[in-house]
Amino acid sequence: MTKHTKGEVVLQVTNVALTYDRPILRDINFCIKNIVRPGLSQGQVVTLIGRSGIGKTQLFKILSGLQSPTAGQVTIHNNKPVKAGDMGVIFQNYYLFEWRTVYQSLLLAAKKNKALFGMEKQTIEQYAEQFHLTGHLQLYPKQLSGGQRQRVSIMQQLLKGSDFILLDEPFSGLDVCMLDKAVELLLQVSLSDELKTLIIVSHDIETSVAISDTVFILGNEPDKAGATIKKEIDLIERDLAWQKDIKQEKRFLETISEIKNEL
Numbered sequence: 001m002t003k004h005t006k007g008e009v010v011l012q013v014t015n016v017a018l019t020y021d022r023p024i025l026r027d028i029n030f031c032i033k034n035i036v037r038p039g040l041s042q043g044q045v046v047t048l049i050g051r052s053g054i055g056k057t058q059l060f061k062i063l064s065g066l067q068s069p070t071a072g073q074v075t076i077h078n079n080k081p082v083k084a085g086d087m088g089v090i091f092q093n094y095y096l097f098e099w100r101t102v103y104q105s106l107l108l109a110a111k112k113n114k115a116l117f118g119m120e121k122q123t124i125e126q127y128a129e130q131f132h133l134t135g136h137l138q139l140y141p142k143q144l145s146g147g148q149r150q151r152v153s154i155m156q157q158l159l160k161g162s163d164f165i166l167l168d169e170p171f172s173g174l175d176v177c178m179l180d181k182a183v184e185l186l187l188q189v190s191l192s193d194e195l196k197t198l199i200i201v202s203h204d205i206e207t208s209v210a211i212s213d214t215v216f217i218l219g220n221e222p223d224k225a226g227a228t229i230k231k232e233i234d235l236i237e238r239d240l241a242w243q244k245d246i247k248q249e250k251r252f253l254e255t256i257s258e259i260k261n262e263l
């Protein structure tokens with residue numbers, strides 16, 4: 001197993017429940033701890049997996065403070081209740097400011113990040129190059145393809161520099177080449193700061209698990225209404241985290257089958 005320790009809790013979910021006309025989520029309890037690796041600034045990458053309609057996006061909204069749960073609470077760093085704006089959220093539908101050019105939107109995001117002070121323009125240009133958007137900075141969102149909107153949306157949240165970044169289906173709509181780039185960039189982001197924590201929801205189980213250190217499975221249990229965390233898989237313990245080309249390994253594929261069987 002790769003040498004590491006787990007330190008303080010960076011995010012704690014306690015007894016979260018959500019009910020509309022029927023229970024959607026119940027008894028959600030989990031925490032994410034700061035992973036420390038000697039000689040590295042290692043962030044956390046967590047994947048949340050569950051069937052379509054199970055409640056992943058609802059849980060996302062609760063984690064990010066955009067929606068209050070019916071019961072329970074979410075706290076970050078030192079027991080502070082999470083509030084809207086604490087986390088960078090990349091939604092399934094890539095919401096963008098339609099009346100601003102891509103560059104204007106990105107600049108607004110970069111200006112929220114004090115660490116980028118004075119380097120906003122050059123950082124945007126650098127990211128734009130990595131994401132193949134250099135020629136699109138002066139366009140408006142309606143002039144972009146779906147995949148381009150998504151990349152702008154990811155860049156926007158990366159530029160803001162929040163410790164927590166939530167990504168709902170970040171890999172859908174990307175072609176193979178862009179998928180590799182997105183994965184590379186997310187890994188780069190997770191390594192940029194020890195406290196950086198990425199939480200990913202994706203139907204592309206192989207890709208999201210391959211870049212994660214922990215998997216949470218959201219599902220139903222017999223005779224209970226509402227979904228809950230059915231299983232937590234520590235990929236570090238299984239020696240499946242932080243390894244390039246893990247997707248071909250037999251033990252990785254066994255874990256993928258195990259996850260699919262839980263859904």
Ligand SMILES: Nc1ncnc2c1ncn2[C@@H]1O[C@H](COP(=O)(O)OP(=O)(O)OP(=O)(O)O)[C@@H](O)[C@H]1O
Pocket residue numbers: 020021024050051052053054055056057058059
């Ligand atoms: N405002 C609402 N009122 C009532 N029910 C709602 C509301 N919003 C969502 N739901 C229900 O909550 C459940 C979970 O929805 P959610 O969008 O979280 O699913 P999901 O796991 O993200 O699915 P997908 O993978 O398809 O995106 C669904 O059954 C949905 O119908």
Ligand SMILES: [Mg+2]
Pocket residue numbers: 056057058092168
């Ligand atoms: Mg969803």
